[in-house]
Amino acid sequence: xxxxxxxxxxxxxxxxxxxxxxxxxxxxxxxxxxxxxxxxxxxxxxxxxxxxxxxxxxxxxxxxxxxxxxxxxxxxxxxxxxxxxxxxxxxxxxxxxxxxxxxxxxxxxxxxxxxxxxxxxxxxxxxxxxxxxxxxxxxxxxxxxxxxxxxxxxxxxxxxxxxxxxxxxxxxxxxxxxxxxxxxxxxxxxxxxxxxxxxxxxxxxxxxxxxxxxxxxxxxxxxxxxxxxxx
Amino acid sequence: xxxxxxxxxxxxxxxxxxxxxxxxxxxxxxxxxxxxxxxxxxxxxxxxxxxxxxxxxxxxxxxxxxxxxxxxxxxxxxxxxxxxxxxxxxxxxxxxxxxxxxxxxxxxxxxxxxxxxxxxxxxxxxxxxxxxxxxxxxxxxxxxxxxxxxxxxxxxxxxxxxxxxxxxxxxxxxxxxxxxxxxxxxxxxxxxxxxxxxxxxxxxxxxxxxxxxxxxxxxxxxxxxxxxxxx
DNA sequence: AAATAAAACTGATCTATATCATACTTATTG
DNA sequence: CAATAAGTATGATATAGATCAGTTTTATTT
Numbered sequence: 001x002x003x004x005x006x007x008x009x010x011x012x013x014x015x016x017x018x019x020x021x022x023x024x025x026x027x028x029x030x031x032x033x034x035x036x037x038x039x040x041x042x043x044x045x046x047x048x049x050x051x052x053x054x055x056x057x058x059x060x061x062x063x064x065x066x067x068x069x070x071x072x073x074x075x076x077x078x079x080x081x082x083x084x085x086x087x088x089x090x091x092x093x094x095x096x097x098x099x100x101x102x103x104x105x106x107x108x109x110x111x112x113x114x115x116x117x118x119x120x121x122x123x124x125x126x127x128x129x130x131x132x133x134x135x136x137x138x139x140x141x142x143x144x145x146x147x148x149x150x151x152x153x154x155x156x157x158x159x160x161x162x163x164x165x166x167x168x169x170x171x172x173x174x175x176x177x178x179x180x181x182x183x184x185x186x187x188x189x190x191x192x193x194x195x196x197x198x199x200x201x202x203x204x205x206x207x208x209x210x211x212x213x214x215x216x217x218x219x220x221x222x223x224x225x226x227x228x229x230x231x
Numbered sequence: 232x233x234x235x236x237x238x239x240x241x242x243x244x245x246x247x248x249x250x251x252x253x254x255x256x257x258x259x260x261x262x263x264x265x266x267x268x269x270x271x272x273x274x275x276x277x278x279x280x281x282x283x284x285x286x287x288x289x290x291x292x293x294x295x296x297x298x299x300x301x302x303x304x305x306x307x308x309x310x311x312x313x314x315x316x317x318x319x320x321x322x323x324x325x326x327x328x329x330x331x332x333x334x335x336x337x338x339x340x341x342x343x344x345x346x347x348x349x350x351x352x353x354x355x356x357x358x359x360x361x362x363x364x365x366x367x368x369x370x371x372x373x374x375x376x377x378x379x380x381x382x383x384x385x386x387x388x389x390x391x392x393x394x395x396x397x398x399x400x401x402x403x404x405x406x407x408x409x410x411x412x413x414x415x416x417x418x419x420x421x422x423x424x425x426x427x428x429x430x431x432x433x434x435x436x437x438x439x440x441x442x443x444x445x446x447x448x449x450x451x452x453x454x455x456x457x458x459x460x461x462x
Numbered sequence: 463a464a465a466t467a468a469a470a471c472t473g474a475t476c477t478a479t480a481t482c483a484t485a486c487t488t489a490t491t492g
Numbered sequence: 493c494a495a496t497a498a499g500t501a502t503g504a505t506a507t508a509g510a511t512c513a514g515t516t517t518t519a520t521t522t
Contacts, residue, residue, distance in 0.1 A: 017324060068379050075379050092368035093248060099372055122361050129360030130353050136367050137323035140374075141330055144320075147378050148299050148306050151421045155509070182470065190382045192510055197471055213518080385478070412499065423480055428501060444488085 014081055014169050015138055019131035027121055027128075034114045040104045042179075047087060049101040055112040057086040062108020063170070063179060066100050067187065076188045078142060079105075081170055088136055091119060105179045150190045153231035158189040159199045160228040163209065167218055175217040245312055245400050246369055250362040258352055258359075265345045271335045273410075278318060280332040286343040288317040293339020294401070294410060297331050298418070307419045309373060310336075312401055319367055322350060336410045381421045384462035389420040390430045391459040394440065398449055406448040 020028065037060075040046055046057060049069045059082050066086060067076040077100060080086060089099050122129045149158055162185060167174050182200075186193040203209045208224050210217040218224055251259065268291075271277055277288060280300045290313050297317060298307040308331060311317060320330050353360045380389055393416060398405050413431070417424040434440045439455050441448045449455055 068375060070379055070383055073383060075382055077375065077378070089368045089371045092365040093362075095368075095372075099368075099375060119361070122364065123357050126354050126357040126360050129357050129364065130350070131324075132364055133353065133360065133367065134323035136364065136371070137320045137326075137330075140320045140367070140371065141326075143371075143374065143378070144299060144308065144330060147308070147374070147381075148301055150378075151306055151381050152301055152304060181468095193469090194471080194511080195509060198509095201471085413501095414499080424499090425481080425501085426479065429479095432501080 015084055015135050017131060017134050017138065018083075019085070019128055019135060022125065022127040022131050023121065024125070027125060030117060030121070031113055034117045036112045038110050038112060040108045040110060042104055042107050044104050046102045046104060046108070046110055047098045047100075049099065050097050053087055053090040053096055053098045054115055056088065056091075056115055056118045057102070058111040058113060059084055059086060060109045060111055062110075063105040064102050064108060065105060065184070065188075066102045069101055074101075074187055075190070076184075078139070078146070079166075079170070079188070082108075085135065087115075088132065088139075091115070091122070105184070155189070155191050155195055155199050156202065156227050157229075157231035158191065159185070159196065159203075160224045162188055163203075163216065163218060164221075164224055164228055174219075174221065175215070177214045178216050179214075246315055246366050248362060248365050248369065249314075250316070250359055250366060253356065253358040253362050254352065255356070258356060261348060261352070262344055265348045267343045269341050269343060271339045271341060273335055273338050275335050277333045277335060277339070277341055278329045278331075280330065281328050284318055284321040284327060284329045284346055286346055287319065287322075287349045288333070289342040289344060290315055290317060291340045291342055293341075294336040295333050295339060296336060296415070296419075297333045300332055305332075305418055306421070307415075309370070309377070310397075310401070310419070313339075316366065318346075319363065319370075322346070322353070336415070380462075386420070386422050386426055386430050387433065387458050388460075388462035389422065390416070390427065390434075391455045393419055394434075394447065394449060395452075395455055395459055405450075405452065406446070408445045409447050410445075 020031075023031070035058075036055075038046075040062070046064060047053070059080060061082050063082070064080050064086065065076050066078050066080055067074045080102075086102050087098060090097065122132060149161060153161070166178070167176060170176075180188070182196045183193045185196045189196065191199075200209070200211065203224075204211060206223075208218070208220045208227075210219055251262075254262070266289075267286075269277075271293070277295065278284070290311060292313050294313070295311050295317065296307050297309050297311055298305045311333075317333050318329060321328065353363060380392060384392070397409070398407060401407075411419070413427045414424045416427045420427065422430075431440070431442065434455075435442060437454075439449070439451045439458075441450055
């Protein structure tokens with residue numbers, strides 16, 4: 001029997017769905033009138049776990065990490081490229097804080113939408129709400145997969161996952177400039193920075209990837225994929 | 232500064248919210264007319280990851296585990312006591328399969344609600360949809376916490392978590408008969424069965440718990456809590 | 463362009479936890 | 493109520509991967 005998913009999973013959340021398509025002209029106008037556009041530099045925090053969630057965040061440009069604050073280490077839940085919403089999970093009755101933090105990997109542009117407006121739209125437009133549910137659940141699949149990988153795969157598998165993932169879902173290329181440090185990769189894969197470096201070296205030595213500076217090129221896609229699958 | 236959540240987290244999903252409160256008489260009637268009640272024996276499968284998700288499952292009696300199928304090991308996402316819905320995350324556009332499997336720990340009674348009816352209700356009743364979003368997000372918090380624990384805490388902390396969690400959120404007592412085997416605890420904490428046994432022994436030797444057969448009694452709650460926090 | 467800081471890298475060491483092998487106990491079944 | 497299976501327990505061994513302590517390279521600042 002073939003496996004039923006999750007094993008070969010990735011880290012990048014990139015929804016194909018936009019909730020906003022389901023909004024009417026007048027509803028869109030309400031959002032337009034209640035949003036603020038903010039620019040962030042690389043490395044800045046755009047929301048902080050535990051702080052008051054006054055806005056839903058739409059990432060219109062850039063690349064961010066969404067992570068849980070922890071002691072001593074953080075845990076990155078997902079990488080989010082532009083076009084996605086951040087902070088949806090903070091919407092539930094009895095809660096008014098962010099469940100996670102987010103910080104930029106690159107210079108980014110963000111639209112802040114008043115959370116009460118957003119909640120109101122959900123409670124008035126069921127089609128919109130259904131889209132929000134879709135987005136949340138798509139996201140859940142991702143997190144589950146990631147959860148499985150971090151608790152079951154070992155280092156080589158996890159790092160292969162991330163590299164393939166970045167190539168396929170962020171850069172759409174087998175060759176790209178990595179905006180993440182080795183330490184970022186470590187947080188992302190739940191391994192130590194040193195281990196990231198060592199495993200990268202293994203991949204290089206085995207001719208699976210080439211690196212120079214920030215540039216990474218996946219040469220042997222087949223093999224990387226196998227490593228990702230085997231764990 | 233104090234930590235911002237997640238560190239002291241537990242495994243049991245036990246929503247205080249019922250989506251159904253938001254349904255009208257006639258909508259409730261639609262559900263009544265389109266649901267089927269099914270009994271399960273201890274240890275049986277009530278849904279299977281990857282199979283066609285034709286129903287949303289309401290657990291009216293019993294205790295189940297919700298888990299990801301994996302090779303060689305499964306990963307339990309949550310334990311769900313009666314009164315909760317199972318299968319909500321399978322609701323998103325482009326998907327028609329269960330994202331996880333569920334199996335009973337004890338004899339259980341389940342109500343199967345046609346998924347299309349459920350989707351229809353979401354798309355027609357925005358208040359209901361908002362409740363579904365709340366439930367999904369409450370659940371997300373749980374999973375995030377669990378995710379953090381399994382990747383950051385070590386064995387003693389993880390097992391302490393689970394035991395406290397069972398006591399507080401399932402049995403509402405510091406003394407209870409455990410319906411889970413050591414192997415179940417192992418799946419739940421992401422540790423080997425042998426390690427579960429050893430750590431249980433440590434807890435016993437240190438006078439934190441007492442066990443005899445299936446019965447477990449948490450004697451030193453304070454200390455167990457500290458172990459859970461320290462990791 | 464020199465000075466400083468931050469990443470990247472390397473090797474040696476250590477440890478938490480899995481794995482294996484085996485014994486014992488409690489359930490389940492014919 | 494034997495017989496068989498499933499679950500619990502324990503000790504010995506192995507290892508993946510973290511941690512520590514450095515060095516080198518690349519960025520950033522003055």
